[in-house]
Amino acid sequence: MSLLVTIRTADLGAGVQKSAPADRLIEGNPEITVWDQDASHGGRVRSGVADLGVGTTRSMKGGDCEVVHIISGVAELTEEGGETRTFRAGDSFVMKPGFTGVWKTVETVRKVFTVISGA
Template sequence: MTGITVLHQSATIGGLQDQGTPARPLTQPPCRLRGIDVELAGAGGNDSGVWECEPGRFERQLPNAEVMHILAGVGTFTPTGEEPLKIRAGDTLFFPANTTGEWHVQETVRKVFVVMAM
């Protein structure tokens, strides 16, 4: 057995688990988060999986570097002190460690992510 995990059709896969709301929501009610965490042997403590966020706004609080590929949805990310970046399905983002800013999700966003261990 190879230990390979396959999430078929991850853009539409069901079974995402409720993950509550963002730590710093900027809209009320706060947007809901769902996801599937995927344990990856040999990843050295990096976290990975599929994550989804309903429409709303919140502050990014994650100090870790992150790579994400947007599977579905539309939104913007505005890095602190910079211009907004338009984000949509098909985009891949590379966030350096300590990237702060504001997410504004207009259409439910679903992404595949890898969060780097610090």
Template sequence: MPQVIKLPLPVVPDTAPIAADRVLAGEPVQDTWLEFADEASGFYVGRWRCTPGKWRIAYTEREYCLLLSGVSVLTDEDGQATTLRAGDAFVIPAGFRGTWEVLETTTKRFVISEPPAG
């Protein structure tokens, strides 16, 4: 029988720089607390924080985000920029391409859905 899963917050985040071949400005470093992962269905929940910088993004997944702190700008391939601040909730659709720029260290809650290939 399916059960409710209470999400623990891992004490130690996974910390890594944004891949150098994607970075356009700054030296952004991200911390990720993965709180739930179901690899079989491609469903993930957690928290993410990143320091200022700008990099290229290309989404294969769908992602719901709620900014907890900071300011970021997402810009699509056509140059349409969306400024996001603490309290903003948004969805990034699969297929979105453009840039993510962190102006002030940003923390978000995320839910990712990426059905496995095959």
């Protein structure tokens, strides 16, 4: 098994359809499609691609860390007690363990992600 993994961002086929958890839904009913492409360390590190439909949800990372690169679309993130920041295609950011805030998808987002659980 190679230790170098390419994350494909196009021609992904059918992904796994998800809905935002009801207790985190603020506005709309954003559809979520996820294409998990790699997992390691017993599933503690996951990478892949996700499409996020328009809507607003509460984002709570707990002990997880998520690294995100936006391929397309527009999202606004507001950290609890902080200012709203806008992210567009080409932008990257990290939500560190303990992050709590609001994720608003303004235009459908396609993102590459890596989640490190229990970071």
